Amino acid sequence: MKVSPPRSEAELLERARAIAGLSMAELAARLDAPIPAQARRAKGWAGQLVETALGATAGSRPEPDFQRLGIELKTIPVRPDGRPLESTYVCTVPLEAAEVGHWEAAYIRHKLARVLWVPLVGEAGGHPAERRIGAALLWSPDPAEDAVLRADWEELMEQVCLGRVDTLTARHGTALQIRPKAADSHARRRGVGASGAPEAMLPRGFYLRAGFTATLLARRYALGGGQ
DNA sequence: GAATGATCATCA
């Protein structure tokens, strides 16, 4: 089944409302999509299905999911109490010095400028198909959140630029962290080595910590309704 | 291969 891109923010939010309350199994049935037999084979399945249902366009290209609207779509697994089960992948970490600029122009900042969060409610360890689609939240970082992200990004990217990627672990950063992001631990990309010269290294990704996304998802209740 | 979509498996 093919869904056309939403023409407006209102249309996107209406579509998100329309699928809220469905289980992922029910959404899969509507879209005539198969359900992976094993949970460990289903990484990314829910996210891609919700993309299809809402009419996202980017596929695996480095573009916003809703290009015309400048909105990024993120599904996020949450417990029934609303707390995220996992951290959230954002984008690849630029490992070559030439790619690094300043926060205002950073790709990750662009990517997080406007995000439609779609919670998928379920228990830890449950099959993704059993999760239920929650109420979506269209979010932009407030000044405090932007400041936190910026501070983390500057600290982390300084290390990258200095060729200290190998000393960076997921323990750095209060909201944003850097973790491996690859098919396996043998994958290699070009980056700034310890000597300052280009060197092959493990690709990394930026992830939002669960504590950060928990707070941002909770904001809707604090403000009395979100969207 | 490298980007997207993420969750799994393990250990502190």
Place this chain on the structure above:
DNA sequence: TGATGATCATTC
């Protein structure tokens, strides 16, 4: 139990 590092599927 939660966080870290490793891994899985799909697309371009």
